[in-house]
Each structure stands twice: as C-alpha cells, then as structure tokens.
Amino acid sequence: MADFTKISEALIKGDAKTVKELTEQAVAEGIAPGEIIQQGLIAGMSVIAERFKKNEIYVPEVLIAARAMHAGLGVLKPLLTESETEAAEVFLIGTVKGDLHDIGKNLVAMMMEGAGFRVVDLGVDVPPEKFVEAIREHKPSIVGLSALLTTTMVAMKDTLEAIKASEFKDKVKVMVGGAPVTQNYADEIGADGYAPDASTAVDVAKKLIGAA
Ligand code: B12
Numbered sequence: 280m281a282d283f284t285k286i287s288e289a290l291i292k293g294d295a296k297t298v299k300e301l302t303e304q305a306v307a308e309g310i311a312p313g314e315i316i317q318q319g320l321i322a323g324m325s326v327i328a329e330r331f332k333k334n335e336i337y338v339p340e341v342l343i344a345a346r347a348m349h350a351g352l353g354v355l356k357p358l359l360t361e362s363e364t365e366a367a368e369v370f371l372i373g374t375v376k377g378d379l380h381d382i383g384k385n386l387v388a389m390m391m392e393g394a395g396f397r398v399v400d401l402g403v404d405v406p407p408e409k410f411v412e413a414i415r416e417h418k419p420s421i422v423g424l425s426a427l428l429t430t431t432m433v434a435m436k437d438t439l440e441a442i443k444a445s446e447f448k449d450k451v452k453v454m455v456g457g458a459p460v461t462q463n464y465a466d467e468i469g470a471d472g473y474a475p476d477a478s479t480a481v482d483v484a485k486k487l488i489g490a491a
Contacts, residue, residue: 287318290324290351293343295346299353299354302315305319312355320348323344323348324348324394325394327340341389352392368395368397369397370388370422370484371423373403373423373425374402374457376405376437378425378431380426381402381425384457388423389477390481391481391484394485407434407437408441410441411445414445421488422442423454423480424470426455432457435468435470452472454472454480471487
C-alpha cells in the first residue's frame with residue numbers, strides 16, 4: 280500500500296531524492312499516476328502554498344519544494360495516459376514584453392502545476408502577438424500575465440487588448456500579477472483576475488474556472 284503522506288512529507292521537506300524513490304515505489308505497486316500526483320504531490324504542494332501565504336516560509340523553501348515535486352513528476356509524466364494529460368486545465372503564463380523578471384512568474388507557474396494545472400510557460404519579454412499565438416496552440420483556460428516594472432504594466436494592457444481583439448475574446452480568462460500590479464489596475468484594464476501572490480493565484484484561478 281502506497282503511503283501518500285510520506286510522499287507529501289518528503290515534498291514539504293524538499294527532499295527530492297525521497298520523493299523520487301517513493302514515487303517510483305508507488306508506481307511499482309501499480310498505483311495510478313494521477314492518484315499519486317493528487318494525493319502525494321499536490322497534497323504536499325498545497326501545504327507549501329498555505330505556509331507561503333501565511334509567511335511561515337519564503338521563496339527559497341518554495342523553490343526547494345517545487346524541485347522535489349518535479350522529481351516526482353519526472354517519474355510520472357511519461358506514464359500519464361493521453362486522456363489524463365488532456366483532462367488537465369491549461370494555464371499559460373509569461374512575463375510581458377520588455378520585462379525580464381521571472382522569479383515571481385516561476386513561482387506562480389509552480390504553484391499552478393502543484394494545484395493540478397498543465398502549465399505552459401512562455402518565459403520572459405513575451406510580446407502580445409506571441410501570447411495570442413500560444414493561446415491558439417495550447418488552448419488554455421487561463422492566461423497569466425506577469426509584470427514587475429511600472430514601465431511594462433502598459434504591455435499588460437496591450438496584451439489584454441490583443442487577446443480581446445482575437446477570436447479568444449470570451450474563451451480565455453486573463454489573470455494579472457507582479458509587484459506593481461493592483462486589483463485596481465486589473466479592473467482598469469479589464470482583466471478577469473488578480474492575485475498578490477502565488478498561492479492566492481491558485482485560489483483565483485480555481486474560481487475563474489469554477490473549480491472552487
Ligand atoms: C530580482 C530583481 C531583478 C533581477 C531579475 C532576475 C529574474 N530572473 O527575475 C534583475 C537583476 C535582472 C532585475 C533587472 C531590473 N530591475 Co529588478 N528587481 C528585482 C527585485 C529585487 C526582486 C523581484 C523578485 O523576484 N521578487 C520576488 C518575487 C517572488 O516576487 P514577485 O515577482 O512580486 O512575484 C510575486 C507576486 O507579485 C505574484 N505574481 C508575480 N507574477 C504574477 C503573475 C500572475 C498572473 C499572478 C496572478 C501573480 C503574480 O506572485 C509572485 C509570488 O508570490 C525587485 C524588487 C522588489 N522588491 O520587487 C526589483 C525591481 C522590480 N526591479 C526594478 C528595476 C528598475 C529593474 C531594472 C530596470 C534595473 C536596471 N536599471 O537595469 C532592470 C529591468 C530589466 C528588465 N527589462 O526587466 C525596480 C522596478 C521599479 C519600478 N517601479 O518599475 C524594482 C522594484 C527595484 C526597485 N526598488 O527599484 N531586477
């Protein structure tokens with residue numbers, strides 16, 4: 280019998296080696312990869328998200344836990360059936376044009392992955408047309424835009440306008456975030472959601488797709 284708690288605990292400690300071993304063990308016992316992800320990896324990552332939200336832990340701990348999660352996911356990804364991967368909601372994220380900051384964006388991406396989304400990360404300095412192209416290719420439910428500079432917040436507005444002008448106008452939800460971004464700014468440019476941090480981003484995303 281697989282012990283999901285042990286997987287979660289190792290993930291919370293950031294013990295990538297143990298997470299990988301326990302995941303391999305669970306696979307050998309014939310447990311479905313989706314179940315290991317939900318009850319072992321995602322369960323652990325939710326604890327991390329909560330602690331991060333309450334300022335009980337900081338960015339380095341989250342990154343270490345995320346590395347442990349990836350160690351487990353690395354074992355499971357090749358085993359996921361097409362239907363299991365297809366079923367996951369897609370979250371597309373990128374840092375907007377002119378902006379090279381990616382630490383916060385990466386955290387949001389990891390938390391989303393930890394919450395069960397299939398994440399497509401476009402990286403940094405992403406122009407509006409590239410976002411639209413990527414929406415066409417990956418069919419996300421939600422698009423996340425990150426900006427860390429007051430000067431690049433306008434690129435967020437441009438990206439939103441490009442999405443609204445495309446055929447995906449009513450098909451994707453757009454969330455915005457980054458240190459200078461506020462709920463007021465999100466409302467002003469017509470974004471569907473805003474979150475001040477990565478764990479709140481998960482809550483908002485779930486609400487946007489009606490899963491919470
Ligand atoms: C690290 C850093 C850099 C690194 C970036 C490395 C990297 N790989 O990201 C480097 C050195 C490259 C850099 C460069 C510059 N930087 Co800089 N940088 C920072 C710094 C110190 C930390 C940013 C960070 O990573 N924070 C930690 C993360 C975890 O927080 P976060 O990004 O806010 O993300 C959280 C939330 O905002 C939210 N979130 C983030 N994205 C998203 C997206 C969505 C969809 C959602 C829902 C939520 C969300 O969730 C995250 C996790 O909780 C900040 C200072 C600060 N206090 O913010 C300055 C800062 C952002 N930089 C600044 C500046 C000016 C620059 C430069 C112009 C400096 C220069 N003169 O060259 C260049 C610009 C380069 C460019 N074109 O982008 C200024 C911006 C001022 C302003 N008002 O615009 C700041 C505020 C520093 C300052 N006080 O002057 N920088």
